[in-house]
Amino acid sequence: MSFIWTIAEQHDGELKAVSFELLARGRALADALDTRLASVLIGAEVSEAQLQELVVRGADEVYYIEDRRLAEFVCESWSNTLATLVRQYQPAVILAAATSTGRTLMPHLAVKLNAGLTADCTELAIEAGTDNLLQTRPAIGGNIMATIKTPDNRPQMATVRPRSTVPLPRDPQRAGKIIRVPADEAEVETRVRVLGCRTDAEDFVNLEEAEVVVAGGKGMKRAENFALLRDLAAQLDAMVGASRDAVDRGWIGYPHQIGLSGKTISPKLYIGAGISGSIQHLAGIKTAETIVSVNRDPDAPLHSIADFAIVGDLFEVVPELTRRLKALKAAET
Ligand SMILES: Cc1cc2nc3c(=O)[nH]c(=O)nc-3n(C[C@H](O)[C@H](O)[C@H](O)COP(=O)(O)OP(=O)(O)OC[C@H]3O[C@@H](n4cnc5c(N)ncnc54)[C@H](O)[C@@H]3O)c2cc1C
Structure with missing residues (x-):
């Protein structure tokens, strides 16, 4: 069982750099706990090479939920899909990027899972003795650093600012498992219809x-x-x-x-x-x-x-x- 998960992000089938930054964070935590690290990717038409890139950058497993209707980020359907996967595999920690996608998705998911969520973490560590995730972020206008933990509920969830970590160097020798997860019809169904994406705004x-x-x-x-x-x-x-x-x-x-x-x-x-x-x-x-x-x-x-x-x-x-x-x-x- 993988205990540390990262939520990878892609656009038009291309992984975003933040996916690798999260893996660097996740790898450190997984090694501290002597457990496995998985990356979860939702989307459509992502090549095998791109999935493999997540392994090369630190993942032991990649869960790839593919469906044409999940190609664009729609909070409701992504959150439904992820919640089911989390209930099935029960990771201890889920890290996502503090991007507009992560900042929208994770609170929705946290409510569904009755879990805590610390936004915009700058430091993450494992507490000796309890194995709780120590989630550190600036508080009170940036004047103090607050460390937050979630001892009673699982998963422990946090978002991490993009560009606050350097990705691990590529290691083409790393081996990992790509697990293709079929999307559930009922979960993909959403009241939202994406008409197009404006990237000029x-x-x-x-x-x-x-x-x-x-x-x-x-x-x-x-x-x-x-x-x-x-x-x-x-x-x-x-x-x-x-x-x-x-x-x-x-x-x-x-x-x-x-x-x-x-x-x-x-x-x-x-x-x-x-x-x-x-x-x-x-x-x-x-x-x-x-x-x-x-x-x-x-x-x-x-x-x-x-x-x-x-x-x-x-x-x-x-x-x-x-x-x-x-x-x-x-x-x-
Ligand atoms: C919870 C919280 C969150 C915040 N988040 C942010 C944030 O994300 N980003 C952020 O920036 N701030 C943030 N702030 C605000 C922050 O505290 C400062 O008020 C703000 O950064 C000041 O902006 P400034 O440097 O433009 O203005 P000022 O501090 O007023 O500085 C203006 C500077 O311009 C110089 N200057 C004036 N005229 C000239 C000239 N002709 N040539 C050269 N220099 C000149 C002055 O010497 C002065 O140093 C936050 C505050 C709080 C409480």
Whole structure:
């Protein structure tokens, strides 16, 4: 019996990177408990090679529930299907990603299973002696880290922020079992009909996957000034992010928010302009490789963690960066 499960995610038959991040988390827990790790995938037309990739990245077993009607995420039918599988195999732990799919699915599933659920965990561990899952997440505005456990109910369920873990390296020698689970007619039946998916909408800003992010805060002063950041972003093939203050003022949409109550990003390069660097904002950029801060206040907290701190007026510095990048590109061609 597998005791640790991860819920893999796919789009159009392609596994999402977060599926491998969850396996890294799950592997550590399964090894600590000396038990097996399974990944559950729901969808349609996922190739054998993709299923095998879950094994190569750490799973001992893969449960693949395939049905054309399950290709797109529909909470009701996915949750029904998963609940049946959980009742059958009784895993001790289920980890899902804190993506919009995971955040919607897991509460629904938790209610069905009468289980607890800790959202947005940053640390997971096994408690010595009890084998309970220790689920740690920021609480009270990010000022403390709270560790939560569920000693009485099973499964223990948690969501984990995308990009908060590095996937395990591929191990093509790993062997595992692919178990194809037929979908139950009654469970797949749903009152929801998917008419299509909009991937052009603002909600789909995929900041988590961006290699370069240029973000603006309250120092940007008004919505129109974000055009300066978009110009810079265009030179760097970057996406535009923001602090909560900028989002709350309506200068840019919520999907751009970085931080504790926004997105966790892990780009190679993050440039923050007019962002002070509150603890809640920093929670979202902890794993960025290189941090550049542009702020006229030399004591801004973002400066102190930045690899490059530019003390100056962003309305001079940002256009100057854009100008120099343009000049560099022109010189290269
Ligand atoms: C529960 C909770 C969750 C939260 N979640 C988030 C979150 O997810 N993300 C987040 O960002 N915040 C979050 N916050 C809010 C957070 O506490 C801060 O209020 C917010 O991050 C501040 O945004 P800011 O840096 O843009 O603004 P400020 O802190 O006001 O900083 C603006 C900065 O701009 C600089 N500046 C001004 N003019 C210029 C100029 N011309 N040139 C250069 N620099 C200039 C100033 O020196 C200042 O440092 C959360 C708060 C709570 C309580």
